[in-house]
Amino acid sequence: xxxxxxxxxxxxxxxxxxxxxxxxxxxxxxxxxxxxxxxxxxxxxxxxxxxxxxxxxxxxxxxxxxxxxxxxxxxxxxxxxxxxxxxxxxxxxxxxxxxxxxxxxxxxxxxxxxxxxxxxxxxxxxxxxxxxxxxxxxxxxxxxxxxxxxxxxxxxxxxxxxxxxxxxxxxxxxxxxxxxxxxxxxxxxxxxxxxxxxxxxxxxxxxx
Amino acid sequence: xxxxxxxxxxxxxxxxxxxxxxxxxxxxxxxxxxxxxxxxxxxxxxxxxxxxxxxxxxxxxxxxxxxxxxxxxxxxxxxxxxxxxxxxxxxxxxxxxxxxxxxxxxxxxxxxxxxxxxxxxxxxxxxxxxxxxxxxxxxxxxxxxxxxxxxxxxxxxxxxxxxxxxxxxxxxxxxxxxxxxxxxxxxxxxxxxxxxxxxxxxxxxxxxxxxxxxxxxxxxxxxxxxxxxxxxxxxxxxxxxxxxxxxxxxx
Numbered sequence: 001x002x003x004x005x006x007x008x009x010x011x012x013x014x015x016x017x018x019x020x021x022x023x024x025x026x027x028x029x030x031x032x033x034x035x036x037x038x039x040x041x042x043x044x045x046x047x048x049x050x051x052x053x054x055x056x057x058x059x060x061x062x063x064x065x066x067x068x069x070x071x072x073x074x075x076x077x078x079x080x081x082x083x084x085x086x087x088x089x090x091x092x093x094x095x096x097x098x099x100x101x102x103x104x105x106x107x108x109x110x111x112x113x114x115x116x117x118x119x120x121x122x123x124x125x126x127x128x129x130x131x132x133x134x135x136x137x138x139x140x141x142x143x144x145x146x147x148x149x150x151x152x153x154x155x156x157x158x159x160x161x162x163x164x165x166x167x168x169x170x171x172x173x174x175x176x177x178x179x180x181x182x183x184x185x186x187x188x189x190x191x192x193x194x195x196x197x198x199x200x201x202x203x204x205x206x207x208x
Numbered sequence: 209x210x211x212x213x214x215x216x217x218x219x220x221x222x223x224x225x226x227x228x229x230x231x232x233x234x235x236x237x238x239x240x241x242x243x244x245x246x247x248x249x250x251x252x253x254x255x256x257x258x259x260x261x262x263x264x265x266x267x268x269x270x271x272x273x274x275x276x277x278x279x280x281x282x283x284x285x286x287x288x289x290x291x292x293x294x295x296x297x298x299x300x301x302x303x304x305x306x307x308x309x310x311x312x313x314x315x316x317x318x319x320x321x322x323x324x325x326x327x328x329x330x331x332x333x334x335x336x337x338x339x340x341x342x343x344x345x346x347x348x349x350x351x352x353x354x355x356x357x358x359x360x361x362x363x364x365x366x367x368x369x370x371x372x373x374x375x376x377x378x379x380x381x382x383x384x385x386x387x388x389x390x391x392x393x394x395x396x397x398x399x400x401x402x403x404x405x406x407x408x409x410x411x412x413x414x415x416x417x418x419x420x421x422x423x424x425x426x427x428x429x430x431x432x433x434x435x436x437x438x439x440x441x442x443x444x445x446x447x448x449x450x451x452x453x454x455x456x457x458x459x
Contacts, residue, residue, distance in 0.1 A: 015329060018278060018304040052329035086329075115404070121210075122406040122429045124331050124375055128211040128253065148211065150253075150284070152331045171210060193284045193306075195251055 005206060007031040008043035010070075012060045014086060015051030020192045023202055040069045045206060046079060049192075050086030054110060054155070055098025057086055067103065074105065078183045080208045082139075085153060088179065088186030092157055105184050108159040113171065121172040124154045131167040131177055131189070138208045139166070139178075139185050139201060147197045149189035151177075156188060183208075212423050213253040213430040214456060216437035217410060218243060220259045220289070223273070227438055228260070229386030231338075231354040237438050237446050240273070244280045250450035252283055256309065256378075256432060258336075259289025263312040264352050268296050271303045278304020286334055292320070294327055301328065309378065311336040312351035315358045315365070318372055325373030334408075335374040337362055339395075340382035347395065354382045366399050366407075376406040378432065384412030388435050388442050391418055396426035408432050414442060416451060419459050431459070 007024055009017050009031045017033060024031040024047070031047070032039055040046070050057055061067050073079040083091050092102045095110035102110070115121045130146045156175040159165055166185070167178035178187040185205065191198035218240060219226050225237040237243070240257070247255060257277065259269040269289030277285060287300050288309030297308050308328075314321050314335045325333045338354055339347045339362040349360045358365070366377045379399055381392040391412045400407040406429030409422040413433035422428040440447035451459070 015332070016301055016304070016306055018302070019284065019306065022278075022304075051331060053326070118404050119401055119427055122400075123404055124406065125210070126331065126376060126406050127213045127430060130209055154330065190284075195282070 005029060006042060006044045007047065007206060008039055008045070009033045009047045009049065010040070010066075010087075011035050012050070012057065012064055012066070014057045014060060015049065017049050020047055020049050020084070023192045023199060024206070026199070027203055027206060029206060035064045035066055037066065037069045040066060040073060043073065043079060045208070046070075046073065046081040048081055048083040048087035048090070050084065050090065052086060053097060054086065054089060054095040054102070055100040057090055058098075058100040058102065061090070070103070074184060080183045080205065081185065082205050083186035084192070085188060085190060088188055089155060089157055091179070091184065091186050095155065097155055106157070106159060106164055106179055106181060106186070107161050108157050108164070108179065110155050111158050112155050115172050117172055124152055125171050126152045129169050129171065129189075131169055134165045134168055135163070135180075137166055137180050139180065139204050141204050142200055143197060143204075148194070149191065149197060150193040151189045153188060157186070211456065212428070212459065214419065214451060214459065215254045215256055215408065215430055215432040216247060216252055216450065217256040217258065217432050217434045218438075219434060220257060220269070220273070221261060223270075225438075227386060227434055231382050231385055233386070235444070241276055241280055243438075243448055244277055246448040247450060248280065248282045250448070251453070252450050254283055255281060255285040257285060257287050257289075258309065260353050262290030264355065266290070269300070271299055274300055274303035274305055288336060294323060297324055297328055297332075301332065307332050307334050307375070309334045309336050311338060314369060315349060315351045315360065318368055321369055321372035321374050325375065330373050330375040333374055334376045334378055335369040336378040336380055337366055337369070338380045338382055350382060362395060363399055363402060366403055370403050370405050374405060376408055376429070377403065378408040378410055381411030386435050387412055388414030388439075390414060391422045391426070393421055393426045396422055396428050400427040400429070406430060416455060416459065423459055
C-alpha cells in the first residue's frame with residue numbers, strides 16, 4: 001500500500017530538493033518532483049521544501065500558477081503536507097522578508113531573529129539544536145523530546161495560536177520550530193539532514 | 209541547546225583525497241568516495257570538499273564528482289573549487305551539494321557574493337577566507353591556494369563578505385594547515401566578535417580540546433578540520449575518524 005503512495009516534492013525553483021528526494025527514496029518510495037497542477041491534484045502527500053527568500057518564493061509560486069491547486073488540496077481535500085524551512089514559513093500570513101503575503105494557512109507571521117548577544121548567537125542559526133515537543137502528533141511518533149535536529153535559518157515563525165505549535169526550540173530565546181494544524185505540518189529544521197531522527201520523522205509523514 | 213557543527217574538510221587533487229601541510233607537501237589519503245562512506249557510518253554533521261587546484265587551473269570542480277558524493281553522502285556537504293558564476297553555483301547545487309564555498313572569486317569580485325546570496329539564499333553561500341602573515345607580520349587574505357596576496361586583512365574581508373550577504377565565513381589559517389597544534393584562537397575571536405554571521409574555524413586542530421577552545425573561548429559557530437579527521441594522531445597514520453556522539457556534546 002505504502003509503496004503506491006504518491007509523494008509529491010514541490011519543485012518551485014527554491015533551493016536544493018535533492019536531499020529530500022534521496023531520503024524519500026531511501027524509505028522505498030519514488031517521489032514525484034513537479035510543479036504541474038495535475039501532479040499536485042493527484043498527490044497523496046505533498047512535501048514543500050525550500051531555501052531562499054520569502055518573497056522570491058511567493059513570486060515563483062504565483063508565476064507557476066500553483067497556489068489555487070495547493071489551496072484546494074491542502075485546505076479542502078485535506079491532503080497531508082509537510083513544509084520544510086522556507087516551505088513552512090510560506091504557510092504564514094506575512095513575513096518580514098520582502099513584502100509579499102504568504103499562503104496564510106496559519107495565523108502566523110515570519111520574523112527575523114532579533115539577537116541581543118551577537119557574540120554567542122550568530123544569524124543564520126546553522127547547526128544542531130534540540131526540540132521540545134509541545135503536543136501529540138502523528139509526525140512525532142517515536143521522536144523523543146529534546147531530539148537534536150539540523151537548523152539553518154535567519155527567520156522564524158511567530159504563531160499566535162498555541163494549539164498550532166508543535167515544537168519549540170531555544171536559540172537565544174525560545175521560538176516555534178514546528179507547527180501543525182490538522183493535515184498541515186511545518187518544520188523549521190531539516191529532517192532530511194538530521195540522520196535517524198529526521199528519517200523517522202519523514203517516515204512518520206509518509207505513513208500518515 | 210545549540211550544538212556547533214563539527215566538519216571534516218576533505219581536499220581533492222587529481223581525483224584523490226590528499227592532506228596538505230601549510231598548503232604544501234601533499235600526502236595522499238585515499239579514495240574520496242570511500243571516505244564519504246566512512247563518514248556516513250561515523251555520522252558526521254557535514255562535509256566540506258575543496259578542489260585545491262581548480263581556481264589556479266581555471267576550471268570548475270568536477271560535477272561528476274559532486275554527483276557521486278551526493279549519491280553516497282547522508283549528510284549535507286559543501287563544495288568549493290573554481291566557482292565563479294551563478295551558473296557554476298546552479299550546476300553544483302543541482303548536482304546535490306548543499307552549499308558552495310567561494311574563495312578566489314569573492315576576493316576578485318566581492319559583488320559576486322551579493323548576486324549569489326540573492327539568487328540562492330544566504331545560507332547557500334559560504335566564503336572561505338585563507339590568510340597568513342606577510343613579511344610585515346600582518347595577516348593578509350590570500351587566494352589561488354595561498355599563492356596570491358590580496359589587499360585585505362581577514363577582518364576587513366570577512367566584514368565585506370557579511371555585508372555582501374555571505375551566510376558564513378570559513379576562516380582558514382594557512383600557516384596552521386596540517387600542523388595539528390591548535391587553532392588561531394585570537395584571530396577567530398577577533399573575527400567572530402565583529403561579525404553577526406557564523407564563523408567556521410579551520411586550520412590547526414589537533415584534538416578535541418582544540419575544538420572546545422575554538423567554540424567556548426573564540427566563539428566559532430562551527431569547527432572544521434582536515435588532519436584531525438583523516439589521521440590517527442600527530443604521527444599521521446591515515447585513519448578516517450570522527451568524535452563520538454557523547455564527545456560532540458562535550459564540545
